């Protein structure tokens with residue numbers, strides 16, 4: 001108890017000292033003025049809506065009307081808007097047993113077994129009655145299992161409601177997740193149903209009826225601290241909040257926890273045998289999308305090494321920025337703007353090569 005109290009005082013003291021520092025910086029009017037010049041205004045810390053340079057649906061891609069009968073031909077995308085009609089489920093059959101479905105911009109994967117149905121991800125916007133009615137359009141078998149791609153509440157906050165709805169039908173939902181996801185749910189007290197079955201990290205498998213699924217959790221930290229890819233036995237993989245179909249990823253790296261892990265995770269996904277990917281948002285993904293993302297990231301890394309790293313290594317990048325703009329209102333504003341400025345330099349450098357790909361300005 002004493003130890004907890006001592007730590008609390010230390011944290012409080014730390015924040016007070018930090019407060020004193022920033023107060024003294026603010027009391028220097030010229031420093032504050034220079035900070036405003038660097039930051040523009042505090043509004044500069046927000047991302048303004050940007051017009052699309054190219055449409056999300058690239059003209060050279062083939063988009064087909066969604067269908068629950070017709071399997072998607074490899075390479076095709078589905079003609080479904082990123083932000084469709086609120087509450088409406090858009091469905092697409094991918095293989096014999098696996099379907100892609102999306103509602104309110106959040107996607108789930110559905111695998112139809114012989115006695116029941118397995119679902120991957122139930123977003124926080126899921127209304128169970130609506131989701132089950134949508135699944136009922138292609139199978140009357142009951143949902144018996146739910147798998148988590150990762151533990152973020154936006155992708156799996158609907159699990160509690162889904163479990164409750166199925167309980168009303170006399171079904172005990174299996175909830176399958178990696179040991180990392182289980183750990184993170186407990187550690188952060190996430191409002192997500194804890195898994196009933198915990199699968200070891202690394203490349204593991206689990207059974208649903210007589211079907212073997214892969215649950216790969218290969219990286220300690222990537223988009224989150226518990227990212228899994230789920231691979232169905234008929235070649236559909238689901239991994240969420242990584243790359244996007246036929247689009248540049250810079251604005252869409254989804255607040256990645258660890259960029260190196262983010263790239264490594266996709267290398268593992270690329271190494272598996274699959275034909276279709278459910279990316280959690282947007283549209284159906286293919287291996288070529290990961291390869292395109294890697295090519296784009298490679299150019300960004302090159303731009304960093306040629307245009308940012310040399311000045312960083314000598315410290316001249318910092319002194320140039322301070323000479324031009326001052327130190328900023330606080331160190332945080334300075335660093336925030338410095339990182340934004342570096343990102344802008346890199347993005348502009350690679351833009352001529354990548355301007356044909358869907359992106360906003």
Ligand SMILES: [Zn+2]
Nearest residue numbers: 150152224241
């Ligand atoms: Zn996420």
